[in-house]
Amino acid sequence: MSMIRFQENPLIRPADVKPSRDDVEVVCAFNCGCASFDGGIILLLRVAERPVHGPHEVVAPILHPDDLGRGLHFLRVDRQDPAFEDIDPRVFRYQGRTYLTSISHLRLARSADGRNFRVDDAPTLFPLLRAEEFGTEDPRITRIEDSYYINYSAVSRWGVATALAETRDFKTFERRGIIFAPDNRDVTIFPERIGGRYLCHHRPMAAMFGRQDIWLAESTDLLHWGNHRFVCACRPGAWDAHKVGGGAVPIRTERGWLSIYHGADESQRYCLGALLTDLEEPDKVLGRSTQPVLAPEADYERAGFFGNVVFSCGAIAQDDGRVIVYYGSSDEHTCAAETTVDDLLAKLD
Amino acid sequence: MSMIRFQENPLIRPADVKPSRDDVEVVCAFNCGCASFDGGIILLLRVAERPVHGPHEVVAPILHPDDLGRGLHFLRVDRQDPAFEDIDPRVFRYQGRTYLTSISHLRLARSADGRNFRVDDAPTLFPLLRAEEFGTEDPRITRIEDSYYINYSAVSRWGVATALAETRDFKTFERRGIIFAPDNRDVTIFPERIGGRYLCHHRPMAAMFGRQDIWLAESTDLLHWGNHRFVCACRPGAWDAHKVGGGAVPIRTERGWLSIYHGADESQRYCLGALLTDLEEPDKVLGRSTQPVLAPEADYERAGFFGNVVFSCGAIAQDDGRVIVYYGSSDEHTCAAETTVDDLLAKLD
Numbered sequence: 001m002s003m004i005r006f007q008e009n010p011l012i013r014p015a016d017v018k019p020s021r022d023d024v025e026v027v028c029a030f031n032c033g034c035a036s037f038d039g040g041i042i043l044l045l046r047v048a049e050r051p052v053h054g055p056h057e058v059v060a061p062i063l064h065p066d067d068l069g070r071g072l073h074f075l076r077v078d079r080q081d082p083a084f085e086d087i088d089p090r091v092f093r094y095q096g097r098t099y100l101t102s103i104s105h106l107r108l109a110r111s112a113d114g115r116n117f118r119v120d121d122a123p124t125l126f127p128l129l130r131a132e133e134f135g136t137e138d139p140r141i142t143r144i145e146d147s148y149y150i151n152y153s154a155v156s157r158w159g160v161a162t163a164l165a166e167t168r169d170f171k172t173f174e175r176r177g178i179i180f181a182p183d184n185r186d187v188t189i190f191p192e193r194i195g196g197r198y199l200c201h202h203r204p205m206a207a208m209f210g211r212q213d214i215w216l217a218e219s220t221d222l223l224h225w226g227n228h229r230f231v232c233a234c235r236p237g238a239w240d241a242h243k244v245g246g247g248a249v250p251i252r253t254e255r256g257w258l259s260i261y262h263g264a265d266e267s268q269r270y271c272l273g274a275l276l277t278d279l280e281e282p283d284k285v286l287g288r289s290t291q292p293v294l295a296p297e298a299d300y301e302r303a304g305f306f307g308n309v310v311f312s313c314g315a316i317a318q319d320d321g322r323v324i325v326y327y328g329s330s331d332e333h334t335c336a337a338e339t340t341v342d343d344l345l346a347k348l349d
Numbered sequence: 350m351s352m353i354r355f356q357e358n359p360l361i362r363p364a365d366v367k368p369s370r371d372d373v374e375v376v377c378a379f380n381c382g383c384a385s386f387d388g389g390i391i392l393l394l395r396v397a398e399r400p401v402h403g404p405h406e407v408v409a410p411i412l413h414p415d416d417l418g419r420g421l422h423f424l425r426v427d428r429q430d431p432a433f434e435d436i437d438p439r440v441f442r443y444q445g446r447t448y449l450t451s452i453s454h455l456r457l458a459r460s461a462d463g464r465n466f467r468v469d470d471a472p473t474l475f476p477l478l479r480a481e482e483f484g485t486e487d488p489r490i491t492r493i494e495d496s497y498y499i500n501y502s503a504v505s506r507w508g509v510a511t512a513l514a515e516t517r518d519f520k521t522f523e524r525r526g527i528i529f530a531p532d533n534r535d536v537t538i539f540p541e542r543i544g545g546r547y548l549c550h551h552r553p554m555a556a557m558f559g560r561q562d563i564w565l566a567e568s569t570d571l572l573h574w575g576n577h578r579f580v581c582a583c584r585p586g587a588w589d590a591h592k593v594g595g596g597a598v599p600i601r602t603e604r605g606w607l608s609i610y611h612g613a614d615e616s617q618r619y620c621l622g623a624l625l626t627d628l629e630e631p632d633k634v635l636g637r638s639t640q641p642v643l644a645p646e647a648d649y650e651r652a653g654f655f656g657n658v659v660f661s662c663g664a665i666a667q668d669d670g671r672v673i674v675y676y677g678s679s680d681e682h683t684c685a686a687e688t689t690v691d692d693l694l695a696k697l698d
Contacts, residue, residue, distance in 0.1 A: 097558075098557070098558040098559070130579070131578075131579065157558065157560075158555060158558070158560055158562055158579050158582075159553070159555025159556075159557055159558050159560050160555070160557055161577065177575065177576045177577075178575070178576065178577040178578065179575050179576075179577070180530075180577070181529075181533065181551065181553040181564050181566070181577040182553055182555040182557075182560070183553070183554075183555045183556050183557050184530065184553075202530065204508070204530040204531055204532070204533075205532075205555075205556040205557065206507060206508025206509070206531035206532045206554075206556070207508075207532050207554040207555070207556035207559075208447070208508055208509055208531075208532050208554065209446075209447040209506065209507070209508050210447070210556075211506075211507055211508050211531070213507055215530050217530065218573070219573055219575075220569070220570070220573060221569070221573075223575040223576065224567070224568050224569060224570075224573035224574055224575035224576075225573055225574065225575060226526065226527070226528050226568075226572040226573035226574060227526045227527065227528075227572065227573075228480075228510065228526075228527040228528070228529070228530040229480075229527065230479070230480065230507050233507075
């Protein structure tokens with residue numbers, strides 16, 4: 001594997017992040033979007049919080065509908081309650097409904113060298129919409145001209161949708177609403193218009209036939225999306241047999257759009273792969289890595305809040321061909337690894 | 350119940366429809382969109398066909414990828430094959446994949462009086478896209494100015510998406526591609542712009558939390574959709590406990606947008622209900638019928654290809670307040686019933 005992990009990994013741990021309020025703890029700081037900004041590197045972390053609670057209960061923190069700015073209420077459930085159903089560390093069911101064990105917001109971290117980060121003390125994008133009542137997750141940042149477009153998962157009782165926000169200075173942010181209805185996540189907006197249209201890869205979940213495939217969509221304004229076309233599917237028997245989804249914003253290369261995506265197998269082991277799509281028609285797949293370009297092998301990738309996971313929401317492509325991939329490890333920490341465009345292209349089938 | 354069934358029901362039966370090719374039979378002619386056109390009534394039927402086959406096999410007709418215009422191939426499966434899994438008359442699974450037992454196309458039927466229809470001999474919109482390889486289903490027709498916009502379910506191995514076509518004369522049709530990625534169906538486009546935007550109700554299927562709710566979306570061009578907002582959900586314990594979805598194109602009334610929608614309970618019994626949403630912000634629900642406005646009670650609604658189903662894709666609202674609701678019965682026939690706007694409004698809670 002030609003992806004070299006940073007020696008400083010994990011770059012950011014939950015203990016490095018100040019809780020957003022006194023009655024919660026930060027359990028995960030991971031799955032960051034990233035951008036070059038103001039001579040340094042900006043990360044937009046997903047920070048997951050939950051109230052301190054006893055071993056015999058589980059708690060779902062939920063945005064309070066009467067206080068959408070910052071208020072939370074806590075659904076506390078006794079694990080002995082016959083209406084409680086344990087799923088995994090991230091999710092439980094209660095009285096037939098699905099809840100998350102933490103609520104995520106998005107928070108900035110800043111660095112001059114891309115290795116040593118200072119995390120902001122306060123949330124950057126806290127859940128605000130009813131469709132975000134269970135949290136805002138997994139941001140991707142795409143710079144187009146002078147704006148940075150941030151898309152993220154908006155989670156609620158109604159499912160996992162994708163919302164958009166926009167900033168020019170990473171100080172003020174304009175929320176632009178839900179751009180993909182549930183369930184749809186892992187949206188990566190391309191960094192330039194093609195044929196006059198904005199494009200993105202997205203990952204609808206097709207319930208009826210049990211599919212989780214990557215699709216292409218186009219837009220005239222980044223707010224309204226259409227002309228959906230299938231891109232690629234899971235591969236039975238492979239490391240990405242169970243699910244696939246976009247990861248980092250696609251990188252333009254001479255051979256095509258290079259995407260770092262994630263795939264999971266039936267055991268919920270998440271790896272990163274490389275996908276190459278046509279420069280003009282990025283629903284056409286030109287190549288795909290048969291083996292992962294990064295698999296959970298380091299200690300901090302194998303154990304944690306939800307182990308055996310590496311999951312990227314962003315990468316920085318440098319002019320010299322180097323690519324810094326930021327990724328979450330074990331749904332808990334923020335890490336990075338270095339590779340090159342040539343190395344990734346060499347992995348394609 | 351103040352909805353009066355037409356004495357002529359079923360108006361159209363499968364035997365009234367000429368097969369699109371010699372080696373298939375028409376098994377269902379149902380779930381039609383409708384429009385007033387040229388002094389009469391146009392129905393756009395969903396016509397489901399399958400090859401004649403023996404009792405010991407099941408056959409999935411699939412659009413041939415090398416002949417997207419009209420070619421089909423037939424996946425024949427022995428019911429004794431251990432890789433075969435029976436689901437219901439509409440669907441089976443084989444080797445872990447989901448297939449349909451018939452393939453649907455859309456076909457016009459024409460009438461001067463709205464009761465006696467002549468079905469065209471040839472398909473109007475036959476599956477054409479790869480994303481339509483399992484069929485085109487359940488059209489809705491919305492007239493806006495001089496154009497008729499037809500949205501329909503595009504079904505393939507990748508799930509159930511929604512596609513758009515446009516016509517001005519019901520002779521030539523322009524296909525406009527996939528407007529909602531899978532799984533999303535039951536799209537009803539409003540018949541006028543509101544605040545400069547086109548609107549629709551749509552019904553994503555949120556796999557992760559097992560939801561099938563009605564949402565609102567907006568568009569500037571009918572091709573790209575965004576600003577998704579939740580409208581309404583299933584009601585536990587009610588006749589619409591298991592799924593809901595848009596039916597007929599919303600009708601403007603003084604009190605709000607009146608929609609005839611479908612709901613199913615846990616036993617897959619499909620009924621029609623009424624929904625009233627705000628004229629300016631049709632994600633706001635003003636009323637909803639606690640009881641069905643039409644339930645499967647007639648013989649042709651209780652027995653058939655998939656019994657205990659009434660399902661509407663269109664209604665004709667007349668200037669005098671009468672509403673003719675066209676609907677499919679038992680996933681097999683085309684029927685109609687008459688009611689009034691006032692009667693429907695009186696059913697709201």
